[in-house]
Amino acid sequence: MNIKSYDEMIRERRLMLKSEEEEGIEHDEWTPHQIKGIPPPPLEKPYPKDSVLVELASPDCADLGKIPLVKTIVQRRSRRKYSSKALKLEELSFLLYATQRVTQVDEDRVRSKRVVPSGGARHPFETYLIVNRVENLEPGVYRYLAIEHKLLVVDRIGLFSDEISRACFGQSFIGESAVVFVWAAIPYRTEWRYSNLAYKSILIEAGHICQNLYLACEAIGAGTCAIAAYDQKALDSLIGVDGIDEFTVYLAPVGKIEPISARAVAENVQIMPISKEYIESFHNCLDSIARDRRYLGPVKAPSLESTRESVLSNILKNIPQYVAVEDDIVVGWCEILPNEVEGFTHSGKLESMGVSHAYRGKGIGRKLMESTILAAKEFGIERVELLVYKSNTPAIRFYEKAGFVHEGLKKKARKLDGKYDDVLLMALFISQT
Numbered sequence: 042m043n044i045k046s047y048d049e050m051i052r053e054r055r056l057m058l059k060s061e062e063e064e065g066i067e068h069d070e071w072t073p074h075q076i077k078g079i080p081p082p083p084l085e086k087p088y089p090k091d092s093v094l095v096e097l098a099s100p101d102c103a104d105l106g107k108i109p110l111v112k113t114i115v116q117r118r119s120r121r122k123y124s125s126k127a128l129k130l131e132e133l134s135f136l137l138y139a140t141q142r143v144t145q146v147d148e149d150r151v152r153s154k155r156v157v158p159s160g161g162a163r164h165p166f167e168t169y170l171i172v173n174r175v176e177n178l179e180p181g182v183y184r185y186l187a188i189e190h191k192l193l194v195v196d197r198i199g200l201f202s203d204e205i206s207r208a209c210f211g212q213s214f215i216g217e218s219a220v221v222f223v224w225a226a227i228p229y230r231t232e233w234r235y236s237n238l239a240y241k242s243i244l245i246e247a248g249h250i251c252q253n254l255y256l257a258c259e260a261i262g263a264g265t266c267a268i269a270a271y272d273q274k275a276l277d278s279l280i281g282v283d284g285i286d287e288f289t290v291y292l293a294p295v296g297k298i299e300p301i302s303a304r305a306v307a308e309n310v311q312i313m314p315i316s317k318e319y320i321e322s323f324h325n326c327l328d329s330i331a332r333d334r335r336y337l338g339p340v341k342a343p344s345l346e347s348t349r350e351s352v353l354s355n356i357l358k359n360i361p362q363y364v365a366v367e368d369d370i371v372v373g374w375c376e377i378l379p380n381e382v383e384g385f386t387h388s389g390k391l392e393s394m395g396v397s398h399a400y401r402g403k404g405i406g407r408k409l410m411e412s413t414i415l416a417a418k419e420f421g422i423e424r425v426e427l428l429v430y431k432s433n434t435p436a437i438r439f440y441e442k443a444g445f446v447h448e449g450l451k452k453k454a455r456k457l458d459g460k461y462d463d464v465l466l467m468a469l470f471i472s473q474t
């Protein structure tokens with residue numbers, strides 16, 4: 042028997058990620074069925090005409106998803122804690138629409154368009170729902186009819202929360218969700234056109250669908266988490282597919298999210314002096330805020346190398362520079378640069394400070410400022426100066442609260458994108474006693 046080596050097996054598996062033919066296989070064997078003139082498979086899995094269907098709402102008749110796209114992108118997280126609140130049917134309709142709704146069917150019914158892209162417009166996925174807690178929907182297994190925008194009852198009414206968690210190796214938060222989206226591929230839809238090159242495309246497309254679910258969830262105060270750790274046979278049997286011509290590829294539980302209190306966020310964020318391992322993350326944070334073109338002087342961060350150089354020098358000289366860190370990611374910083382010129386060494390400049398969008402208004406800026414000022418005091422600094430754009434009223438209010446006083450105004454100091462802005466000079470006096 043010819044036993045393959047580990048390297049051979051790995052090479053074979055990796056081929057699936059590439060866009061090239063397997064070596065040594067006659068090309069003819071892989072001629073796509075489309076080229077052979079075999080008729081295409083249906084655009085959607087057929088169902089008996091007398092099936093029970095559930096009507097779904099159109100997304101434009103519901104007051105949903107009004108939060109700016111940029112916010113959904115910035116806030117997106119894998120969420121594993123769901124509230125006990127049920128999902129509204131119109132919210133579920135929106136999530137189904139946002140992930141797989143068919144928006145156009147070609148006259149010859151060979152291709153269709155959905156809200157997500159698909160190689161060759163093949164759209165190989167069916168969406169199954171394991172419903173636990175959705176208003177006006179009995180718990181059970183359903184299938185989304187992406188052409189009709191309706192739900193099909195898949196002959197399995199009942200609560201399957203324990204079963205779904207077990208099928209996902211005991212990930213209990215999945216069973217605690219309001220509904221689980223299960224995406225099953227019908228590979229032949231894509232194989233018909235791309236033959237052995239279909240699999241890469243199918244997996245990429247699962248990612249498109251799930252990302253839309255993430256963003257759509259953020260837009261309606263819900264949360265989701267991509268899941269690829271599941272027992273294939275158990276999942277396929279739960280949704281009632283054969284596991285050969287149709288099988289589960291990806292799933293995602295969805296539930297409403299209790300808004301996290303400012304306090305809980307702040308508790309999760311640690312304030313610490315900057316250290317080497319946070320240089321890159323600090324650079325990213327600085328760059329994203331600079332690119333807002335509003336709060337900082339520069340409109341982009343200096344190069345990573347130059348940031349690294351200046352931070353390492355700050356660390357060496359014990360210069361007060363603090364970062365706010367959550368899950369190893371820098372979400373804010375504050376830095377006071379001591380004046381080294383003789384006669385001015387009692388003063389320092391609050392060179393820059395910033396807090397990422399999603400972390401503002403949660404007391405993180407205040408904590409950063411307090412730690413950095415304390416470090417400045419230990420450094421012997423008595424007077425901290427700063428410059429702030431006059432248009433940045435929240436920042437001015439913030440500095441006033443921290444004890445900074447107004448010292449002067451540079452009129453029309455900045456002209457950016459055709460607009461002038463004044464620059465305010467502020468200072469804080471630190472008692473050294």
Ligand SMILES: Cc1cc2nc3c(=O)[nH]c(=O)nc-3n(C[C@H](O)[C@H](O)[C@H](O)COP(=O)(O)O)c2cc1C
Binds near residue numbers: 117212266
């Ligand atoms: C392909 C894929 C499979 C995943 N499988 C699981 C899973 O089985 N269980 C889980 O809790 N999270 C799973 N996740 C979520 C990741 O853990 C999560 O995306 C990662 O920790 C980054 O966190 P973020 O999504 O909040 O940025 C998966 C994510 C992807 C993209």
